[in-house]
Amino acid sequence: MSFVRHLGLVLFFFVCALQSAQAARSVSAEDLIRKSGGDASIVELREAMRSGLEAVKAQGLPVDETFASAWNDAADAAFQPGKVLPRIAETLNGVFTQAEHDEIAAFYDSPLGARIVQFEKDGSSFKKQAEVTAYAQSLTSDPGKYASRMALYHQLDEAAGLTKISISIAMNMGIAIQAGMVAWGKLPMELSFDDIKREAEKQRPAISQQMAGALYASMAYIYKDVSQEDMLVYINFAKSPAGAKFMAAYFAAVDLALTEAGRDFGKRLAENFGRKPI
Template sequence: MKLGTLVKPLLITGLIIAGPAMAAPSAQQVLAASPVDDIVERYPAMMSEGIREGLKRSPQLPPMVADTIGYVVSNSFRAADIEQQIVKNLERDLSGKQLEAVEGWYKTPVARKISAVEIAASDPAAWQQMQAKAAELGKKYKGTDRARMFERFDRAARATESAVDTTIAVQLGLATAMAAFSPDSANYDELKRKIENQRNAIRGVVEQQVYDSYLHTYEKISMQEMGLYIDFLESGPGSAFSKTVTQSIQQAITDPIESIGNQMARFLAPQK
């Protein structure tokens, strides 16, 4: 048998066998393995509900108008668009090896258990239960290792940082709409500056909410399991994944805020 006739089939067979094993998962596959896609699916409803409830606290707006604005907001954000933004940025920011490592983590039993509680906690229906138990859980875990672990978790997950930025963006959208009812209507840049000046105060409130959510969400996750989770978040691939996901969600939410706020302001402006 000629050498060429032997080598060629072996090379082809080797490529067939090695190809699938060496191929890194796609960003879409990694996202599907994580809880992110399930959580993002709830984002339009969460945004709408949050803005609707915020507006209803204002005596300047009738509840019907607040509901209308909530409807406008919910139709201005699409989960598919947010997910597409995340996938695009993951493809740009993470290497094949990093994507493979992230997918590998999310396929472990510990990661699946943690993903399940994170998805459950992202449901708007769980918010009231979370708020109702906040004081009780805060007292229960005060001074414990679980409470002390929060700072490390928060830093690794960028939870408070991301929530503050999102809160400011939402408040800016609300303020732009509410300016239509004020005789001293401020422009977008002025509103943005005023709200940014409140960042420290906003952070204090948001950090407490994030802490309450942390205690509620991970209550049934053991300290050992939380340690493994934070180890992943602090690792190169985990940190890159978390950073890209939070920034992508932030971008997908904040980019339309100014436009939505201006549309709502025009819609709500009193007829002269």
């Protein structure tokens, strides 16, 4: 199940990108997700899933053109924005009162809210992975110098539950995808779905540690140009009743939608090889 760990590192960019989709107003949930950049993060995830072939190759599995085509077809079908976005919106519709909508919208309509959303969108691209890694490594040369910033990112993580949701997404999607690969029939083991879940749970501590490190590196890169004062305003919003409710509901909706998409991916991958999903 080391593939699940690889998947977790791929997904952390998407989880950070989801922060840019935190806005609300008196429109449909799908409209507010698109307006705030959530649709772009869904597209990023589909590309990240395509890149997951490299993780499969790293396991020494027989990845040929037929497998690559089956993988990409399954990824494109399961994670198409036209399916995932409406599922997220469906879960969110009716969750917030008008007063909560107005309070959340007031923050994201403010100059600071707009700046933060743009930073999150610009800095969360999957293509930025090398830049994020290089920037994070540059901070390790003098960790004391950046201790106060890392403390702010810890506060944001605690308020928004970023590490928790990223681990949940990585685990749930990894299990579903691994199930599809087992059904493929060419792995060097035979596992039931319960076997896959138990094996994934054994790796939860390692996945949690890796996801936390990756997320903090990403936050350091994304918010590097946001002042400490502005970060505190953002954190206070995330801790407010309306802000906290929105983030919790939004990430729960994303987790549900991506878990379903991951299961769909695993099912499609198995069926592309004429195999029965487990």
